[in-house]
Amino acid sequence: MKLLRPQGIRGRLALALFVAALLAFAAASGAVLVLERYTLEMRARSLVEPYAQLVSVGAEAAVAFADETRAQQILDTLRANPQFLEAQIVLSDGRELAGYLARAPAAAFATAPPADGLRVSQDRHTVDLWQGLQDGARLHLVMHLGELERQTRDALIMIAAGTIVLLAVLAFGLLAALQRSIVSPIAALAQAVDQVRARADYSRRVPVAGADEIARLGEGFNAMMQAISERAAELRRLSVVHRAVLDNVGSGIVSVGPDGVVTTFNAASEHLLGYSAAEVVGKLTPAAWHDPQEVASRARTLSAQLGETIEPGMEVFFACARRNLPDVSEWNFIRKDGTRVPVQLTVTAKRGAAGELMGFIGLVLDLTERKQAEAAQRRYQDELEKTVHLRTAELRLARDAAQAANHAKSAFLANMSHEIRTPMNAILGMSALALQGELAPQQRNYVGKAHAAARSLLGIINDILDFSKIEAGKLELESIAFSLDTALAQLVDVLGLRAEEAGLELLLDIPPRMPTVLVGDPSRLGQVLLNLGNNAVKFTEHGEVTIGVKAVSCDATSALLQFEVRDTGIGMSAEVQQHLFESFSQADASTSRRYGGTGLGLAISRHLVRLMGGELRVDSAPGRGSRFHFSLRFGLQAGLSASLPATPGAQAVCAARVLIVDDGAASRDVLTRACTALGFRAEAVADGDRALQAMAEADALGDPVQLVLIDANLAGADSLDCVAAVGRRAPPLAAIPVVLMVSALTRDAVWARLAERKLKVGALLLKPLTPATLADAVNRLLVEPPGSSMHEVPSPPAPAAGRHAGLRGSRVLLVEDNETNQELAVALLGTAGIEVRVAGNGQEALDWLGRQDFDVVLMDCQMPVMDGYAATRALRQSARWKSLPVIAMTANAMVGDREAALAAGMNDHIAKPIDFEKVFETLERWVHPAATRP
Numbered sequence: 001m002k003l004l005r006p007q008g009i010r011g012r013l014a015l016a017l018f019v020a021a022l023l024a025f026a027a028a029s030g031a032v033l034v035l036e037r038y039t040l041e042m043r044a045r046s047l048v049e050p051y052a053q054l055v056s057v058g059a060e061a062a063v064a065f066a067d068e069t070r071a072q073q074i075l076d077t078l079r080a081n082p083q084f085l086e087a088q089i090v091l092s093d094g095r096e097l098a099g100y101l102a103r104a105p106a107a108a109f110a111t112a113p114p115a116d117g118l119r120v121s122q123d124r125h126t127v128d129l130w131q132g133l134q135d136g137a138r139l140h141l142v143m144h145l146g147e148l149e150r151q152t153r154d155a156l157i158m159i160a161a162g163t164i165v166l167l168a169v170l171a172f173g174l175l176a177a178l179q180r181s182i183v184s185p186i187a188a189l190a191q192a193v194d195q196v197r198a199r200a201d202y203s204r205r206v207p208v209a210g211a212d213e214i215a216r217l218g219e220g221f222n223a224m225m226q227a228i229s230e231r232a233a234e235l236r237r238l239s240v241v242h243r244a245v246l247d248n249v250g251s252g253i254v255s256v257g258p259d260g261v262v263t264t265f266n267a268a269s270e271h272l273l274g275y276s277a278a279e280v281v282g283k284l285t286p287a288a289w290h291d292p293q294e295v296a297s298r299a300r301t302l303s304a305q306l307g308e309t310i311e312p313g314m315e316v317f318f319a320c321a322r323r324n325l326p327d328v329s330e331w332n333f334i335r336k337d338g339t340r341v342p343v344q345l346t347v348t349a350k351r352g353a354a355g356e357l358m359g360f361i362g363l364v365l366d367l368t369e370r371k372q373a374e375a376a377q378r379r380y381q382d383e384l385e386k387t388v389h390l391r392t393a394e395l396r397l398a399r400d401a402a403q404a405a406n407h408a409k410s411a412f413l414a415n416m417s418h419e420i421r422t423p424m425n426a427i428l429g430m431s432a433l434a435l436q437g438e439l440a441p442q443q444r445n446y447v448g449k450a451h452a453a454a455r456s457l458l459g460i461i462n463d464i465l466d467f468s469k470i471e472a473g474k475l476e477l478e479s480i481a482f483s484l485d486t487a488l489a490q491l492v493d494v495l496g497l498r499a500e501e502a503g504l505e506l507l508l509d510i511p512p513r514m515p516t517v518l519v520g521d522p523s524r525l526g527q528v529l530l531n532l533g534n535n536a537v538k539f540t541e542h543g544e545v546t547i548g549v550k551a552v553s554c555d556a557t558s559a560l561l562q563f564e565v566r567d568t569g570i571g572m573s574a575e576v577q578q579h580l581f582e583s584f585s586q587a588d589a590s591t592s593r594r595y596g597g598t599g600l601g602l603a604i605s606r607h608l609v610r611l612m613g614g615e616l617r618v619d620s621a622p623g624r625g626s627r628f629h630f631s632l633r634f635g636l637q638a639g640l641s642a643s644l645p646a647t648p649g650a651q652a653v654c655a656a657r658v659l660i661v662d663d664g665a666a667s668r669d670v671l672t673r674a675c676t677a678l679g680f681r682a683e684a685v686a687d688g689d690r691a692l693q694a695m696a697e698a699d700a701l702g703d704p705v706q707l708v709l710i711d712a713n714l715a716g717a718d719s720l721d722c723v724a725a726v727g728r729r730a731p732p733l734a735a736i737p738v739v740l741m742v743s744a745l746t747r748d749a750v751w752a753r754l755a756e757r758k759l760k761v762g763a764l765l766l767k768p769l770t771p772a773t774l775a776d777a778v779n780r781l782l783v784e785p786p787g788s789s790m791h792e793v794p795s796p797p798a799p800a801a802g803r804h805a806g807l808r809g810s811r812v813l814l815v816e817d818n819e820t821n822q823e824l825a826v827a828l829l830g831t832a833g834i835e836v837r838v839a840g841n842g843q844e845a846l847d848w849l850g851r852q853d854f855d856v857v858l859m860d861c862q863m864p865v866m867d868g869y870a871a872t873r874a875l876r877q878s879a880r881w882k883s884l885p886v887i888a889m890t891a892n893a894m895v896g897d898r899e900a901a902l903a904a905g906m907n908d909h910i911a912k913p914i915d916f917e918k919v920f921e922t923l924e925r926w927v928h929p930a931a932t933r934p
Contacts, residue, residue, distance in 0.1 A: 063137045204225060260285040483518075720757060
C-alpha cells in the first residue's frame, strides 16, 4: 500500500498526472469502442444493403408465384460470397420459401421474426438484415463481419496508439512544467523548513519569483523567518537579561518542572547552598537540601491546615502552590557541606496560558542576618528591660524626690505667702488708713512711698502665685458680664498714679462707639493690661503710655476687640524679643539691675491671653518704643446695651464747638479724635495764650467756643490762670463751661487752689478721660441751664460710711489671731458704721456665735487652737448657722486655697493683703441692707 502512496509532492503530482492520463485514455478507449461499433454498423450496412436490394428485385416474382426454385436460384447467387453466411426468404405465414443456413435449418420461426432493420451481433461477429418483400414476405441475410472487424480494429489500434503517445507526451510535458513552477519551489520551501527545523537557522530564506500563490507562500515564509529571527534575537536578549537578573538577584531562585526536578538554579542559590547549577539542574529535586524531619513536620502542619493528608515528600513543597494558596514558610536548608542555613521559602505555581501546570518557582531568602539580628534584639531587649527596670526604679525615686521637693516648694510658697501677706496686710492697710487721715506733707510723702513700695512687693508676690498656678495647670478663667468702661477705669486708677509718679502721661485711645457690656473675665483682662502698662511705665523715661482698644468685628452675639499698650520708651532689639515672653527673662543683667522686676509679668500675660483665646505680640525697635497688642473675642450680654450712649439729642449740642488746651501732642490728638467721634467740632491748642486767641477768633467768626477742656498740668504756665482768663471774659461769653483735667496725685491740690482762688469749673475730670466720661460731662454741662451747681468746685469723694450706707449697723464677727490685722479690720469696718466683734481663733468664734447673732463672719484660716476650716465645718453642722455667710479673709492665696475654703463650707474668699473696696463689695453681696434686717 505504501507504494501506492508517494511521499513527496513530486510523486504525488506524477501519480495524479498518471491517473488523469489513464482516465483520459479510458475515456478515449470508450469513445473508440463506440466509434468502432458505429463505424462497423455503417460499413456493414453499406455492404449488405446493396446485395439485399438486388435480391429483393429478383425475388419479387418468385414470391409472387411462390416459385421456390427461382427463389433458391436467386439466393444461391449470394453463396459464392463467403461473407454471406445465411440467406432466407420467409413468407408471410412464416414458412421459408428458399434459403441456405450456416446453422441448423428450421422449418419455420417459432416466433414471429424480428422487425425490419439491420442488427449487428458482435458476439457472433455477424450482421443480420431483415427487409420486407411483397405480400408480407421478408428477406433475411446474415453477413460475417470478420474481415470488416479486423480492418476496423486495426484502424482503432492505430488511433489508440496515437492517443496514448499523445497523452504520454502531454503528461510528461505538464509534469515538467509543474516541476518547474510548483514542485521545485515547494521542494525548496520544504528543504528550507527542514533546515530551519534541524539547525534552528532562522536566517534561511527561499528565492521568490512571480506573483502567484507559490510566490506569496515563499514571501510569507521569508517574512515569517524574519519575524522569528527578530523574535529569537529578542528572546536571546531577554534570556541574557533574565539570566543576568537571576544571577544578580540577592535571593535564591529555584524552578522545578511538574516532576519536581530542578530546571533553574541561579547564582544566589549556588552561593547559598554550595551546589553548582550543573550539579543540580535536571538532576536533583529540592528534597536534596531539605531536612527530612522538617519535611515531616511541615506535612503534619499542612494536613491540619488543608484538611487532607499530605504525605512527607515532594508534595509538601508544592501542596499549597498547587491549590493556588499562598505558601511562605521558614526552613533550615542543608548545604552541600552539611552546614545549615535558615531561609524563607515562597513557592508559587507556574502555569501556562490555558492554566495547565508547568512547574513551580521557589524564592529563597537568606534569613541568617535577620536571625542574628533577632537574637541580638532579644539580647538587647533583655538588657533594655533590665535597664528600664533599673531606670524606672531610679526615676521612681527621682519622681518621689521631685514630688517631695515640689510639695516642699508648694508648702514653702504657701507658708511664705501666708507669712508675707500677713504683715503686708498690716502695712498696706495701716498706710492706707493713714493716708485717709490728716497728715503733714512730709508725713504723707513718707507714708505714700511706703504704701507704694508695699503694693509693688504685693505685685511681685501675686506674680509668683500666678506662675505657680500656671505651672500646676490650675489657672482658670471666669465668664461674667462686665463693663469695659469700668474695667478700664479701674486700670487707669492704678496705672495713672504710677505713670504720674514717673513723670509720664497716661492716655486712653478708645473710639466712642464700642461694645462696652461684655462677657468674659474682667479680672484677667485687667491683669494683662496692668502688667503691660506697668512694663511700659517701667521702661519709659519721658513721653506717654497709651492704652488703645478698638473693635475689629462685631455681631449679635460676640465682639472681637484689639487691645494695645504703646509707649515711647527704650524699645528692644529683635534678639531680645525672641526671649521676651520666657519665664524669668529680661533683656540682660543690667536691665534687671536698673529697672528691677522678676521677669514673670510678660510670661504670665502671654499665658493669660492664650487662655482667653488670643496671642500676645510685640512690635518694637531700639529707641523707638514698644507696642504690645492682642485680640480677644468676648460675648455680648443679651438684653444689655452693647455700646456707648449716643451723644446728646439736641442738634446744637451734637455740633458743639469744643476747645482743648493741652501741652501734650499725643494727648491733644487723642482728645480731638474722641470729641470728633462724639460729634463735636474740636480744636486743640498747646497753651493758655493760644486758647484765648482761638476763642477770640471763634467769636469774631460768630461761632463761639461752647466748652473748654484744660489740662491742669500745663507746662510753663499755671492752668488756673487759663481758667481765670476764660472766666474774666465779658458776659455772656463768661458762661462758657470749663472742664479741668487733673491727675490723681494733683487732684487734692487743685481742689484746694480752686477754692483758694474762688474759681468755678464745670467739672473736674481725672486723666486719662474715657469717651464715656467725656460724653457724660459734655451732656451735663451743655444741657443743664447755666448757673447750676455744676459750675462749682466738686466735693471730695464721700467717705466709706456714705458709699456703703447699706452696711451701717451690720454685725460682723472677725475671726483673726493677729492683733495688728485685728486692729486694721476693726478700723476699716468702723469707717462704714459696722459693729465688729473679734475672736482670736475658731473656738472663740463658736463661743461668740453661741452668745450672739451676727450677719456675717470674716474668718481667717490659719489660727491656733482651731483653724478656720474646722470652725466653719463645726458651725455648718448646726441648723442655726447653715445659712450664716462665712467669708474667708486669709493670707492663704495659693492654688486651691479658695477651693479649699469653699469646700469647708465658706461662702466667699478675700485674699490678704486686703483691698478696702473689695472687702466692702464682698460684704454687700452677702449682708442684707440694714433696712431689711430684723
